[in-house]
Amino acid sequence: MPAHVPRQLGPIRNIDQGGHISSEPRINDRIRVPEVRLVGPEGEQVGIVPIGKALELAAEADLDLVEVAPMARPPVCKLMDYGKFKYEETQKAREARRNQALTVIKEMKLRPKIDSHDYETKKGHVERFLKAGDKVKVTIMFRGREQSRPELGFRLLQRLAEDIGELGFVESSPKQDGRNMVMVVAPHRSPGRITRSSREEHEIAPAPAAAPEPADVASDTSAVSE
Numbered sequence: 001m002p003a004h005v006p007r008q009l010g011p012i013r014n015i016d017q018g019g020h021i022s023s024e025p026r027i028n029d030r031i032r033v034p035e036v037r038l039v040g041p042e043g044e045q046v047g048i049v050p051i052g053k054a055l056e057l058a059a060e061a062d063l064d065l066v067e068v069a070p071m072a073r074p075p076v077c078k079l080m081d082y083g084k085f086k087y088e089e090t091q092k093a094r095e096a097r098r099n100q101a102l103t104v105i106k107e108m109k110l111r112p113k114i115d116s117h118d119y120e121t122k123k124g125h126v127e128r129f130l131k132a133g134d135k136v137k138v139t140i141m142f143r144g145r146e147q148s149r150p151e152l153g154f155r156l157l158q159r160l161a162e163d164i165g166e167l168g169f170v171e172s173s174p175k176q177d178g179r180n181m182v183m184v185v186a187p188h189r190s191p192g193r194i195t196r197s198s199r200e201e202h203e204i205a206p207a208p209a210a211a212p213e214p215a216d217v218a219s220d221t222s223a224v225s226e
Contacts, residue, residue: 026067027082028055031075039068039078048074104134105184109141110160112152123163130167130187140174140181153181161185 031051038046038054041063049057058065058079066085069076106129108122129136138160140153157174164185172184 026070027064028058031065031067031077033075035074036065036067036077037072037074039076041079105137106134107137107139109139110156111141111143112146112149112156114156123160126160126164126185127167130164130185133187135171135184135186136168138183138185142179142181147179150176150181157181157183 033051035048035050036054038049038057040046041061046057054065054077061079063079064082065077066080066082067075068078108126108129110119110122114122126136126138138157140156142150142153146152154174161170161183168185168187170183171186172182174181174183
């Protein structure tokens with residue numbers, strides 16, 4: 001009959017691992033090695049010294065002895081003001097998070113034959129998105145015989161790009177995507193301020209020449225170009 005095996009009540013901690021492993025470096029008397037490779041406060045190489053001597057030098061300079069490379073043989077330690085170092089690192093991390101831009105892409109859909117009122121409403125939404133710092137994917141949706149008139153969508157996107165030019169620029173020029181035509185606009189870093197050179201840089205190229213159109217759809221051009 002097999003011997004009784006006691007039920008495990010929880011995870012077994014490996015004693016050799018010393019329990020919880022801290023991400024903080026060891027400093028001062030927490031450094032328990034016979035000798036260290038010491039680096040001075042200005043980055044100068046002091047050399048390999050006994051741990052007692054390193055702690056003595058840290059006390060004389062009113063600094064901390066900080067273990068910066070614990071896996072080296074012997075470990076590398078540096079003389080520094082650890083409190084100031086931690087503060088500066090925290091400030092850098094906070095600034096990095098503040099400057100980290102979360103890219104959000106909104107989408108706005110239009111029809112080639114959109115009327116003036118709807119156009120102004122859609123344009124207002126695009127302007128609001130750009131002011132909030134978001135990119136906008138503008139999609140022109142073609143239906144039926146509209147698919148044979150891609151220049152109508154191109155002109156509409158060109159008009160929109162010009163109307164929102166003070167707030168954003170064309171990041172991705174109009175491209176045909178199946179039954180749709182897509183353009184991506186992005187906000188300027190400083191909304192409302194755009195130089196003449198940057199405006200010219202992001203202008204949409206002229207629309208390609210349109211193919212001859214049947215007589216029954218010729219009136220579409222005047223309806224969109226208004």
